Amino acid sequence: MTKPVYLQLVESIKNKVHSGDLKPGDAIDSEHTLSKEFGVSRMTVRKGLIMLANQGYIYSVPGKGSYVRKPDYTRFVISYDEMSCVINEADKSELHDVKIIVPDEKLAGSLQISRNKKVILAKRIYYNNGVPIAYDLKYMLYHEGLPVVESEIMNATFPDMVAKGTSPFAIKKELVICAQAPAEEIKLLLGINEDTAVLVVQQKLLNTENKPIGLGITYFRSDYIRLRGINR
């Protein structure tokens, strides 16, 4: 079983880049040259170069050539899901409270709505082995005629809850991560004292027009959560 030619070309160039044979800014041989070197058609060469470009190794300038890109050390991919990002996955979730509220100024600003709109607030606590490890608040725009039933709030994922009726692709999510010393309410709910901090993860859901349609804030016990990221 032999690898397709365009993958061989990808590997060949990656090796030169990894070994330092090609350094950031260096020019790659032209597509014409590579097609002769590898004895393949230009389309096959292009397929490989496009893959290298997608993976951040090179970039191309029309009329000039292709060049090795400087790697970006600041981009990381993290996998975040409020139920499974804790050290030992949350095994139970308990609905603490659901109500319809009138937003205060800060929330109205976050959701970009006027303060006379109604908002659904669901409070939830996540457990691991009986230990409360996270306190979760979810704010959703309230729409007449689209009642939220408890089973949905318990079982659906946040995007599913908010995106009822629209395509799941029509949603963007933004995360904001920070640390806090726990407020009194949170100390009580999670059974911690001031020696334990909380990691706060805010999720904002946006529709295709970048209008907020939901806001989630999760307070994790610092001794039960670790977010992991990798680059590339």
Added chain:
Amino acid sequence: MTKPVYLQLVESIKNKVHSGDLKPGDAIDSEHTLSKEFGVSRMTVRKGLIMLANQGYIYSVPGKGSYVRKPDYTRFVISYDEMSCVINEADKSELHDVKIIVPDEKLAGSLQISRNKKVILAKRIYYNNGVPIAYDLKYMLYHEGLPVVESEIMNATFPDMVAKGTSPFAIKKELVICAQAPAEEIKLLLGINEDTAVLVVQQKLLNTENKPIGLGITYFRSDYIRLRGINR
């Protein structure tokens, strides 16, 4: 100025997915069908489909067809750099201490080295407008014949410091993010009390064989840091 055909095809299918006309799991028309529909060659259709696959919209099964993928809400991209991720960028960095140490058991484990190897430890404090906002520890494997000079430690990025001599592409980074109540030492250095938590970001640098070659731990004042992530 008219868009290339393969981009028109990409847009067309994205629209059907966004509108809910195509739902996750649904089959896309075959490449042959699409090439007739759009009046273009099959290679042009494939270029569009490959782009859609790269962007997570569809996946292809050889011998069967292409299908709409279920979106992944758990993947986020964050941009992290210890100097510029704070709310107002750190404007000054001060070297607090540099020394060569013998690792304790935990550090030796983290770096996967034996405890008789030497490690360089650089302690640093970041400031914003004169306020200390972060305390930073960097551990690097010590190699004879590769002296670390102070100017490098002050000015180089962490990967550059550690990767001297090797290609910058030959490095992977892993992040671990958590919250902590500040230890006494950190309270003093950052001038905070127990009402302020710290966000801890650990960076591990790995070479191509996945061996650790450097470890960085940064303690940020919780009131000065916010990490942001977006999906897709």
Added chain:
DNA sequence: CAGTGGTCTAGACCACAGC
């Protein structure tokens, strides 16, 4: 002007799914 990358074609052969 010659060389470069970007787009596109009209075929071809293959391995694979499913009937």
Added chain:
DNA sequence: CTGTGGTCTAGACCACTGC
């Protein structure tokens, strides 16, 4: 067997770059 996606070719035309 037919239909599917995966690979590949040998051309073509275009817009752009730099001389």
